[in-house]
Structures are given as structure tokens and as C-alpha cells.
Amino acid sequence: MIGAIFSLETIYVLTGMVLVVFAFLTLRDRTNPHRHTSALFWLILGCIFGLGGVLPNWLTGVLVLALVALDGVGRVSRGHLQTDNASQERRAHRLRNRIFAPVLTVPLVTFAFAIGYRTLGLDASRGALLGLGFGGVIAMIVAMKVTQGTARELMHAGNQLNETMGTVNILPQLLAALGVIFTAAGVGDVIAGLIQQILPDNNLFLLILANCLGMTLFTIVMGNSFAAFPVIASGVLVPLIIRPFGVNPAMAAIITLTAGSSGTLMTPMAANFNIVPAALLDLRDKYGVIKFQLPFALAIWSFHVVLLWLLAK
Amino acid sequence: MSPNDLLKLSGIAIVLVGLAFRLRPTLVVVTAALVTGIASGMPLFSETGKTGIVEMLGKGFADNRLMTLFILTLPAIGLAEQYGLQQQSAVWIRRIRAATAGRLSALYQLFRVIVGALGLRLGGHASFVRPLILPMAIGASETGGKTSEQSIEKIKAATAASENYGNFYGQNLAPVQAGILLVYGVMKGLGYTVSLWDLVKYTVPIVALSLILGFIQFALLDRGIRRSAKGTQ
Numbered sequence: 001m002i003g004a005i006f007s008l009e010t011i012y013v014l015t016g017m018v019l020v021v022f023a024f025l026t027l028r029d030r031t032n033p034h035r036h037t038s039a040l041f042w043l044i045l046g047c048i049f050g051l052g053g054v055l056p057n058w059l060t061g062v063l064v065l066a067l068v069a070l071d072g073v074g075r076v077s078r079g080h081l082q083t084d085n086a087s088q089e090r091r092a093h094r095l096r097n098r099i100f101a102p103v104l105t106v107p108l109v110t111f112a113f114a115i116g117y118r119t120l121g122l123d124a125s126r127g128a129l130l131g132l133g134f135g136g137v138i139a140m141i142v143a144m145k146v147t148q149g150t151a152r153e154l155m156h157a158g159n160q161l162n163e164t165m166g167t168v169n170i171l172p173q174l175l176a177a178l179g180v181i182f183t184a185a186g187v188g189d190v191i192a193g194l195i196q197q198i199l200p201d202n203n204l205f206l207l208i209l210a211n212c213l214g215m216t217l218f219t220i221v222m223g224n225s226f227a228a229f230p231v232i233a234s235g236v237l238v239p240l241i242i243r244p245f246g247v248n249p250a251m252a253a254i255i256t257l258t259a260g261s262s263g264t265l266m267t268p269m270a271a272n273f274n275i276v277p278a279a280l281l282d283l284r285d286k287y288g289v290i291k292f293q294l295p296f297a298l299a300i301w302s303f304h305v306v307l308l309w310l311l312a313k
Numbered sequence: 314m315s316p317n318d319l320l321k322l323s324g325i326a327i328v329l330v331g332l333a334f335r336l337r338p339t340l341v342v343v344t345a346a347l348v349t350g351i352a353s354g355m356p357l358f359s360e361t362g363k364t365g366i367v368e369m370l371g372k373g374f375a376d377n378r379l380m381t382l383f384i385l386t387l388p389a390i391g392l393a394e395q396y397g398l399q400q401q402s403a404v405w406i407r408r409i410r411a412a413t414a415g416r417l418s419a420l421y422q423l424f425r426v427i428v429g430a431l432g433l434r435l436g437g438h439a440s441f442v443r444p445l446i447l448p449m450a451i452g453a454s455e456t457g458g459k460t461s462e463q464s465i466e467k468i469k470a471a472t473a474a475s476e477n478y479g480n481f482y483g484q485n486l487a488p489v490q491a492g493i494l495l496v497y498g499v500m501k502g503l504g505y506t507v508s509l510w511d512l513v514k515y516t517v518p519i520v521a522l523s524l525i526l527g528f529i530q531f532a533l534l535d536r537g538i539r540r541s542a543k544g545t546q
Contacts, residue, residue, distance in 0.1 A: 238500075
């Protein structure tokens with residue numbers, strides 16, 4: 001019984017319920033130009049979350065296609081943002097540092113669960129994920145206590161934040177699914193074969209160089225290191241470095257991901273981070289932020305190559 | 314290499330081109346998944362002995378729900394924002410006492426790393442850099458007299474960069490942030506179950522170096538500002 005409550009499936013069901021509430025609030029929001037289709041999007045996502053463990057895979061797949069179709073035709077939008085800066089300022093003055101209590105609840109509970117799981121000899125990764133989920137729920141209660149806000153206000157605020165972030169919220173999950181299909185199709189083996197034709201002698205240093213270079217170049221073109229990671233991981237990192245050389249997978253994987261961050265610092269494709277801020281801060285040169293970041297990005301990239309090589313040897 | 318093999322790479326081409334042309338990322342990724350599957354001869358829906366693309370898509374999506382768990386934290390964060398979370402954070406940022414623009418940028422980078430390590434999403438160019446950090450940095454640089462136009466442009470770029478440096482590397486210090494969870498999920502799909510905490514552990518040297526490099530670059534910025542101020546006197 002306790003095992004069933006403290007399972008990831010419980011957290012997924014809770015997330016699904018929150019999404020269904022968001023969908024309901026979106027449906028009632030007359031300031032949203034596409035409120036019906038937007039509500040449908042969040043409702044479908046809520047169903048996948050809540051029922052994903054029991055739905056047949058083909059049905060989940062069809063629902064995912066429906067989500068992407070709704071977003072693809074541009075029918076997922078957000079309502080008019082209601083922010084009242086003056087009242088936020090006033091409330092901030094009233095609550096002072098107590099306003100941090102709800103947001104700090106999440107990391108506190110996450111760590112508490114992780115430590116608890118480790119102490120009990122259980123999987124600390126699972127503990128952290130459960131902690132994140134239950135932390136979110138406990139934080140809702142703390143938030144209502146601290147602010148004296150209502151449950152309605154709570155969900156409304158959550159929905160507003162969710163709509164602001166929008167449909168890209170599901171992108172990491174879609175990319176992971178893409179990775180699954182790449183693996184099944186043997187895409188990684190094709191890339192690995194291509195690289196082996198260029199670098200025939202299985203030199204670990206050159207392979208690591210190719211791995212980090214590939215990750216960064218893909219990120220520069222796509223503007224997104226998350227999209228590059230599944231490709232590089234299945235095509236270079238796992239078949240050519242981790243598997244044949246027995247390299248620590250956690251170490252190699254996370255260093256490969258952040259090698260991509262150098263690409264993000266150098267590319268105008270990551271407009272949110274590099275181009276929009278230049279405009280926001282009135283820089284005369286719209287590439288001013290990228291130019292400033294360039295030496296930093298090249299230096300830290302080289303460090304990634306060396307670190308990965310030293311730790312892999 | 315057989316033509317069949319090359320066809321399998323069509324999905325990667327779609328992702329590269331689609332994202333580079335700023336098409337809708339969700340649509341690009343799913344199109345790439347469908348095309349890759351079809352190119353390698355998978356059926357859309359399962360047939361005897363062959364798993365269908367749609368099934369794999371559904372299973373991959375459901376198995377990786379953990380990447381989107383943060384939705385559960387949005388109501389609490391949203392309510393805190395309505396009650397002045399940003400404003401109260403600004404009170405703390407204003408307390409940073411830094412003598413120069415470079416030191417302020419370095420301290421802001423450190424602040425973003427700490428925020429990231431706590432798994433929080435506080436910060437951003439629009440909410441912190443533009444209204445707080447940039448004016449504070451320009452103010453700090455002008456204590457010794459008027460700062461040149463050229464130096465101000467440099468300060469703008471530096472404050473924008475300090476947000477990126479702190480955000481990109483610091484966020485991997487929390488085991489439940491999107492990047493860590495993506496790596497965890499993708500590696501699991503490839504047959505390697507790694508520990509979230511090991512992923513965090515190997516981020517530490519990278520974060521340390523990002524701070525050192527940032528501090529060096531911001532110190533050089535200060536030196537440049539001082540030189541150009543002397544040059545105009």
C-alpha cells in the first residue's frame with residue numbers, strides 16, 4: 001500500500017490532475033483566442049500523464065500525434081496575462097522573505113526524499129523524483145498558507161505560468177521519444193559507421209574530440225543542445241566511446257551535454273539567450289552578446305574535451 | 314554505406330533543417346520520428362513481429378513523463394509570483410554591493426548558479442538583468458566619472474552573458490532540472506541506467522571552471538573600463 005503511494009505513477013496521476021484543472025481554466029478563459037483547442041491540448045496531456053501507465057501504447061501514440069497536430073496548426077494559445085505590478089509590490093512588502101517559503105519547499109523536500117531513500121538503501125534518483133513531485137504538492141499548501149490565497153487563485157496562477165511556457169514544455173519528452181525511434185531504426189549505428197570510416201584507428205582522444213565537436217556543431221545549427229543530445233548519444237557517445245572503452249556513462253553523458261552549451265553560447269539560433277537580450281538591453285550590435293561569450297565558450301569547450309579524455313582513460 | 318542507411322539519416326536532416334528554420338519544434342521532432350521509422354521499414358502500427366512507430370512514440374513519451382514533472386510545481390511558484398516573488402528577489406539583488414561592473418556581473422553569475430542548484434527558475438534577462446543588474450553595473454562603473462559609450466556597450470554584453478553562464482551550467486547542479494532528466498531518460502533508452510546524483514557530481518568541475526572563466530573575463534572587463542576612462546581624461 002505504502003509502496004503504491006510512494007511510486008512515480010502516483011506523481012504522474014497528480015500531475016495529470018493538475019493539467020486537467022489547467023485545461024478547465026483555459027476553457028473558461030475568454031481572453032484566450034483559441035480557448036477550446038488550447039484546453040484540449042492540456043486535457044490530452046493530462047490524460048497521458050494520469051493514464052499513461054495503463055493506456056495501450058498505440059493509443060498514447062495517437063494522443064501524442066493529436067497534441068502535436070494541435071500545436072502544429074497554431075491552435076494552442078494563451079490568455080491575456082493579468083499582472084498587477086503595483087499590487088505585487090505591495091504584497092511583496094507585506095510578506096517579505098516569507099514569500100520564498102513555497103519555492104524553497106520544493107528543493108527541501110526533493111533533498112529530504114533523496115537522503116531518506118539513500119539512508120534506507122533505496123534508489124536515491126527515484127527519491128529525488130518523488131521528492132520533486134510531493135514537494136510540488138506540499139509547496140502548494142505552503143503557498144496558500146503564506147499568501148492566504150485561495151485554491152482557485154493557486155491554480156489560476158499555475159495555469160498562467162504554464163501557458164506562458166507553452167507547448168515547448170513537452171519538447172524534452174518528445175526528444176526522448178525521438179531517441180527511442182532513432183535507436184530502434186539503427187540511426188546511431190549508421191552515424192557510428194560513418195565516423196569510424198573517417199577515424200579508423202579507434203583513437204579515444206579523436207573520438208572524444210569528434211563527440212564534443214559533433215554535439216557543439218549540432219547545437220549551433222539547431223540552437224538547442226537538448227535536441228542534439230539524443231543524436232550524439234546514440235550515434236557517437238554510446239557506440240564509440242562508452243561501450244567499447246567501458247567509460248563511466250554518467251560522466252561521459254553529462255559532460256557531452258554541457259559541451260553543447262558552448263554551442264548555445266555561440267549561436268544566433270538560440271535567440272532567446274543571445275539575440276533577444278541584445279535587443280532588450282539596447283545593444284547597438286545585435287551579435288554583441290555572442291561576441292562577448294565567444295572566448296568563454298571556446299575555452300570551456302576545450303576544457304570539456306580534456307576533462308572527458310582524462311576521466312575516460 | 315547502403316542507400317538504405319543514408320535514408321535512415323533523413324530524420325536528423327529534418328531536425329537540423331526544421332529547427333534551423335525555426336519551424337514549430339514539436340512538429341519538427343515528430344515528423345523526424347515518423348520519417349525515420351518509415352525510412353527504416355517500420356510499420357505505422359504494430360504488425361506481427363514488428364513494433365509500430367506510433368506505439369514506440371507513445372511508449373517513449375509515456376516512459377519519459379518524469380521530464381515534465383515540474384508542472385506539479387507551477388501552481389506554488391505561480392502563486393508566489395503573484396504575491397511578489399520577483400519583487401522580493403529584487404530586494405536581495407539590490408543588496409549586492411559591488412565596486413565595479415565586472416564584479417557585479419561575477420556575483421550575479423554566482424547568484425544564478427546557486428538558484429540553479431536549488432532547482433529554482435528565478436532570473437532571466439527580462440526580469441533581472443534589464444531592470445536590476447544592468448543599471449547597477451553602469452552605476453558602479455560611473456563612480457569614478459563618466460563611462461565611455463564603448464564601455465557601456467561592453468557592460469551590456471557582460472551582464473547578458475553572466476545570466477547565460479550562471480543559468481546554463483548552474484542548472485545541472487539540481488538533479489531534477491530538465492537537462493539532467495533528459496540525459497537520464499535518453500541514457501536509459503540506450504540501455505544505461507545512470508544515477509541522477511552521478512550526473513550532478515560530474516557537473517561540479519564544469520560549474521567550477523565556468524565560474525573561474527567568468528570571473529577572469531569580468532575582471533578583464535573592469536580593466537578595459539579603467540583604461541578607457543584614463544584614455545579620455
